[in-house]
Each structure stands twice: as C-alpha cells, then as structure tokens.
Amino acid sequence: MAQHNQSIEAFVKLGEFLRTFCDFTNSDQNIVENNDPWVNRFTDIVARAYHHNGWFTQENIAHAFREWSKVLTKEKLGAWVSQYDTQQNQHKKVAIIMAGNIPLVGFHDFLSVLITGNTALVKLSSNDKLLIPLISEYLTHLDPSLGDKIEFSDNLGGDFDAVIATGSNNTARYFEYYFGKKPHIIRKNRNSVAILKGTESKKELQLLGEDIFRYYGLGCRSVSKLLVPHGYDFDNFYKAIYDYKDIINETKYANNYDYNKAVYLMSEFKFLDNGFLVLKEDESYASPIASVFYEYYDSESSLKKKLNKDTDKIQCVVGNNVTENAVPFGNTQKPELWDYADGVDTVEFLLRTS
Template identity: 45%
Template sequence: MHQCQPLQSNTLIELGKFLQAALSDNQNQIKPILRPFFDETIKAMDESIYENPWFTPQMVRYCFSAWAKTLQKEHVEQWFELENLPAPIAQPDKTVAVIMAGNLPLVGFHDMICVLASGKKLLAKLSSSDKKLPTLFCNILTCIQPGLKPLIHLTEDKISGFDAVIATGSDNTSRYFDYYFGKYPNIIRKNRNSIAVLTGNESPEQLNALADDIFIYYGLGCRNVSMLFVPEGFHFPSLFPSFDHYAHLADLHKYANNYDFYKSIFLINKIPHLDNGFMLMTPNDAIASAVSVIHYQYYKNISEVNSFIESHQDKIQCVVSSANLACNTIAFGQTQLPSLSDYADGVNTLDFLKSI
C-alpha cells in the first residue's frame, strides 16, 4: 500500500516529457516504467475519433502537444511556486467531485490536477464523450507517482459522497448543476466564448494565428474565437487567405453538415453573410456562434469595444487583440495554449480548493 500524497511537480514534468516523446514517436526517450503506455498513447491519438467523432487524430495530437508544452519544467515549477504547491499533506477525507465536459479532448484535466495538487481526493465523473483520455492520463500519473492512487476515483456512474463540486457545462446544464449541487461549495461554469478585436493593421502572421484561435477543435471550446470586432470599412476578403490552411475541416462530415445547414439557412432567409467555402461570416452581436459560423461587428472607435466587453464579461473567456484595450488581452494564436495559472472564467481553482 503506497502512502497517500498530493500531486508533485516532478510527476507533471515527467508526464510532459512522456507526451513529447510519444508525439515524436521516440520510445527511447521514455523512462522504462512508462514504456507500457507508449502504444496505448499512440492508439489514443489515432482512435479517439471512435469515441467522439469530433476528436480527430489531428485535434487529439494538438491537445497532447499543448499539454506537453504546458508541462515543461519551468512552467510547472513556476506554477507550483506561485500557488504554494503541493499541499503539505494529503487530505483523502476531503473529496472533490469534478464533472467533466466532453466537448474537447481532456477539457477537465486542469481541474483534475488542481484537485490532486491540493491534496484532496478526486472523484471524476467522466463524460461519455471523453472517457479514455482522462483515464489514460491518470494511469500515467499514478505510474509515475503511486502515492496518487488513493486520491483518484474515476467513474461513469452517479456520484455521491463528495464535499465540493467543480462542474463544467452549458447554460442549460448549469441549471441542473445548481439544483443538484447548490448546497455544496462549488464552481459551476456556464457557456462562454472568446472574441477577437482587429485594428486592420495585423500582419499576415497574426491573421494566420487568428485562424488557430478560431478553428482548432472546430471552434467547440470556450477559448475559441466566435466573434470578431473589426473597424468600419474592414475588407473581409483580405482575411480569407489566412484561413485557407483550415479548409480541410470540411472533410469532417459533422463540420461539413453544420456548414451546409447554416449556409442553407442564410440563403433561404436572405441573411447577409460571407462565404469562403468552408466558413460563414455574418453580422451579429451575439458572442456565441454555431460551428462553421463566425459573427462580426463593426466599430467606429475602440471605446465602443471596451463598453461591449465590460457589459458582457460573464460571457467572454478570452479577448484576442493587439489593440490597446481596457481589458487583458491574449496574443493571436495563443487561446488554446493556456498556462497552468490561466483559470477558467478567471476563478482561481486552487483558491477555491484551499478554502474547503
């Protein structure tokens, strides 16, 4: 029986090294103790699409690559120092339920490692759309650090016996979460999306990077840009070539079905829109947009944008821009590469866990 202990920084660093070696298809770079996971990890990258049709090999590999970068030694050590981690002792008597979403690969993994680093017991309710990847990552963690085993329980069944809840879902599911979990200390996340503010002076490199912010994971994540603010007179056709390297998204039938459906709706209802052959852009002041659709608004001066952002803070996850805005902004191409200290909705998960 291994002594129960909180997640250690070296464990995350070793996971990052393992992922980098797997992505490079270089088994020789992997510690012998982790080599049994090599084939399973390669298989997971290629076959997750059978569990979730949106989890294409390209997108799962991107996810693994993003985690490999995030878990580099300097990033992990900086986070642990900033948050005073790990917890001095494990607290297996305190159980935190994490309700996992399944819209993106491993979308709840950051919550999981926060719980484990805080020394609490993790009770993860896995999504039916993403069961294998979190299980694989937890198995690798416990292989590196066996003392984590008593702190991890993954399930697809109804959960009970927890002291606090972290739940990620939509505006609709949040109502159910509030009903069932409102009596517990909780973090309940609702729908959010991200926006980009263009000045018209962006470089081709910045616009190419904006395409990453829009199209990675098919636009299904809260950190995906779903709405653009552009200056009056902005010439949209000049933007389209920067998006061409994502034309292959139309090869996925689920994405293509969305594109064809909304194109038909726009044409039948004579809704103004621009069409580049795999993406539609339409003037709309709603932040959230459908898959394959991007909303946009014109602005006369930047104060209009600042006012919009301030009045919609609870619906915006990220703001991508090089403009001098009143809020914090993210560089082009970085929305899907959050650091360990980039907490969803701006709520520090570890502060919440320490308060339990």
Template identity: 50%
Template sequence: MTQKQRIEAFVALGELLASDQEKIGRMLQHASIKNPWYTTENTKKQLQALSSNLTLEKLMRWLAPYPDIQADKTVGLILAGNIPLVGFHDILSVLVAGFNAQVKCSSDDAGLTTFVLNELIEIEPAFAEKIQFVDRLQEYDLIIATGSNNSSRYFDYYFGKKPHIIRKNRNSIAILTGTESPEQLKALGFDIFDYFGLGCRSVSKLYIPRDYNFNSFFEAIAYFSSVKEHYKYVNNYDYNKSIYLINGDKHLDNGFILLKEDTRLASPLATVFYEEYDQIHEVVAQLETKANQIQCVVTEATIETSIPTFLLGGSQCPSLTDYADGVDVLEFLFQYGK
C-alpha cells in the first residue's frame, strides 16, 4: 500500500464511524453491556471525535513532513481502556505511517478496537497483513505502551531495551479567572464530565482566584446532573462523600460532584480538587514544575506555558498533532523506521 491508499482507507473508516449504520448501533450497545463505563452516549462521542480527524485534508497535512514508506518493522501496542478507543491515535499513527501493528487490547476494551480494525480491513484488505491482535507481545521492533505509574515500571523492565514510548498517569487542570461567562463554565463541564472524568484529558483540578464564588460554576454545570443516574459513577460519588463527612474534610457538594481543596492534581472519581491563587503567573510557574504530570490545561486566560493549552471545553477534542504526553508518535516512528 502507498501512503495515499492508507490515507484513503482511514478517510473511509472515518465516514463509517460517523454514520448511523445498524452495525454501529449494535457495536455501541454491545460495548455498553460489556463495560458499563462505555455508555452509548460516550462511545458515540468518541467516534465523532475520531472521525472528525479522519478527513483527507487533515491526514495529508499531518503526514506531509514524512516520507511515504512501507516499513517492515512491527510496533507493539499496549493499549489502555479507561475510555472508549483511547488507543486509536497510536494505532492510526502506526498503520498510516506504513508499519505493522501488534495490538494488545485492554481487558476493558469491550471489543471496540477489534470492531474498528476489522472494519478498516474490510475497507482495505491489505491491512490484514499489517494488523495482529495478541495476548502477549512478541517479535516486535518498537513499543508504545500506555498504563499507570505502577505498570510503567513493569513496561520499563520488560520493554526498555527496545525503542519505546511508555506513558504514565497524567491529569488535566483548569485555571479560572472569575470572569468566565455561564457558557464558558458550562463548556468546562464537558472537560470534567465527558467519559465520567476517567480520561487523562479530564479536568481533575481547578485553580481559582482567592475568594472565588462557586455559585456561578455550580449553576453552569447543572446541565450535567444526569451523570448521577449512572450507578458506577454515583457509587464513587457516595463513597467519596461519606469519606469526607466521616473525616470532617471541608468540601462543596452540589448533589453529583464534590469539590475539595487539595494541593494534589489527581482527584478521585466524582471529585474535583481545587486550589486558590493570588497571581495567575504564580500558578503557571507552579504547573511548569509539574509538567510531566499534566496532559493539558484549559483556561480562557492568556498564559505562556510549555503545557498544551485549550479553551474551556476543548480538552476532550484533540487534533492529530495533540499527542499524548506531548510525544510526537510519527517522529518516533520515522526515526526508527528507516
């Protein structure tokens, strides 16, 4: 296959994922049963986000700096499963660049990745020789592995001798100025509640100006109150609320999300930590020291930082060049694929 053929196949896949074909509906229903976190609404949202990047113009612009190669090398992919199809960008990068993909799906994947790649093979049968699903990686040349801080130590031990990208836990944060409109605060709700806050691009921490009034924030995010209807989410909400009450921890509660003052970045599910600030530049300086723990920042303020930054509501819709952990996967592949 040429690069052009690979791109055209992914464009066709994007059109399929954005469609309302019956087999898409069956796949969404099946996934929601196997993994209750993968609700039909959330998986459909992810499919729409992925398909929006699978256009001819976007893919060609993304790949323009790189040569058209047909690599004999195999990339081992260890995928996470915290949100639907979270590993798709890695798979896309490997296959569209001309490499072979040896894919180890998460046990939480609910068959989504297999479904999508089988559809890709149906569109372009030549991909059948480029994709292999495995329970254990073997005979690979490069590694891209995504997991927790604990699993990253395992990955380093077993895969560290090969060229690799190994990802750890990251969280996303929001910086508020206190001048945000109701619409902007509602947009922040998507950064917090999309995928139940399970993704590395989900906002788990707010930085707020001192003496910030949370009333407008709570009013704006009332739109997301239906999240409490999901039994797994509300179980986490109830558990964390009971812990804070038993311990006498100061917190704010609107009935479906808990806000707790805390200096940590990673908050429990159904909880968002917050921290007050006096000067926004001090927040930015502090975040720079923790850049390797942060996936992205959302804010309406104009700030200078090396951390990827989006407007409120933009964290969950990365472009093709918004690489996880800021590591350019295409550059990595072509560096070792020559």
C-alpha cells in the first residue's frame, strides 16, 4: 500500500510540474532565467518533438500537458483509484503498444499500468518517441522505484503477461494474430461525432470548433462528422468557427486542405467550403484532415438507432442532451481519468488479469 501511495504522489507531483511548466512557458519570462533544470529539459524536448513530428506544435503539446495537469491531482487520482480494489492485483508485465497521432496519446495506458502496481513494457510509435520517455524520466526522478517498472523496447518479444495495443483497423488484425493468445485490449479506428439540432448558440458552435481543430483533428476524440437535421443552415456553423481561420497558415494542414479539396473537385463531389474547412456529405465517420463529413437525420429515434448500430465506430458523441454520456461542446480533448477509450475499463482489465 505504501508503494501504491508513493506512485500516486509521484503522479501528483508530475501534474504540479506540468502546470508550472505551462504557466512558465506562457509567461513573458526568458526560459534561461529559470533555475529548474527540468523546465529547460522539457523545453528542449518539446522543441525537438515538433522537429520530429510537425503535427506536434508547442501549442498542442502544451494543451496535452495542461489537460493532464488538471486530472493528475491528489483528489482526482484518489477518486479514480478508490473505485477499485488494487490490492487484488497480481504483479504482471504489461506490453503497451502506443499510437502517435496526438501528443501523449498513450499516457493513460502508461498511467493505468503503473498506478495498479504493474510493470510497463512500452513500444513507442515512431511519431511520438520523445514525450513519454521524458515523462518517464521525470517520474523516476521523483520516485526512483518506478525505474524498475518502466521499460522501453522496439522489439517486445514474448516476455510479458498482457498487452494493450492501439492502432488502425489494419494493425488491429496484426495485433490479434500475434497477441490474441494473451490477455489483451486491442483498439481499432474510432472517430467522434457531433449532433446538431439547429438550436445551438454561437458560443456552443465556437466550442465545437475546438473539438474539430484541436490536434488538427487527428485524435479519435476529434469530431470528424456532424449529424444534422434536414434543412440545417451551415452558415451559422461556418460563422461561429471563423476564429479558427488561421489554421490554414500552418503548412501541413494547408497541404492536406489543398489536396483533399482537389480530390473532391476532380471527383465532382458536392461540398461546402469556407477557405479552411471542407464539409462533405458522406456516410463514413473518418474524414480526411481539413474536412468534416456530415449526414442528415430524420428524427431523434432514427438518430439513436444509427448511434447504437455504429457504436463500435464512435469514440465520443458531442451535443446537448442527445445521449446519456454525451460530451459537452469543446470538451472532447479534456477527458477525465475514468473516460476510457472505447469504453473499455483499462484498470479493471489489469486487475482481473492474472
């Protein structure tokens, strides 16, 4: 129990540091004026992460840091962990195969494995090889005993007891083939949808812009599709998200916008466009970068049937009083500790696996 409390305390201190780091980097102070070597270390790695992966801007990394700092508190960690009997855990080594689509996307799995007293064997994504090791470095500075519980490897072999793997539908088949005989959580492609009724305020639609544009729409919690009633007026939506127009000045996003728009034009698809976001009517959920699909619904009952039928394709549903677990506008990239990916309780899985 003492070790368990020590691990929680390390994550609490990590949260405090991330909050301090974000506050400092947002201030007018010169970074070299800070005497904390860890601030300088994090500053260096954040800059390197952007050079390694152009989608990982300082703003998006800082957003990930700040949102994690909000949940890595004594109160929230305590409330989360207290829901489980962690003393029943039988120590195991858990392989975590991480995605790299957005900054720190694999951190929740990493946290879950360590907070339950297990060892994390981490295979990093080639798109995100710097941030998780940096967090690990800081945690082991706070709690040296964690150094024996964190391993990084590009070749997992078979020396582990369970696996948590996140990837695409294609890689999921590979994961099932290689890891199917071990206890596992294997995640596939999912996307998030927003349900609009036409009664949303300008502020709510502005917040929806955060759900669409944060991390350039690369996260499974990013809204990539709108479900709207027949006759919906998209002018109000476009006016509300106009403040995000500067995203088109970012080269990688602009290149995707130009390419996908050209594909739609050459294919003679009908679409709407405001100069930085394309809206296309499409039944699919996974829209390309710089575009969002939309689909009309006839009634609330037909809408609920569709959501139930496609539940395995949907990560979050955004909207006002549309489903029991609907996420408020602007909050898809602000999950709580107990908001599990794909609705699968990672901690429960870890505790029941022997």
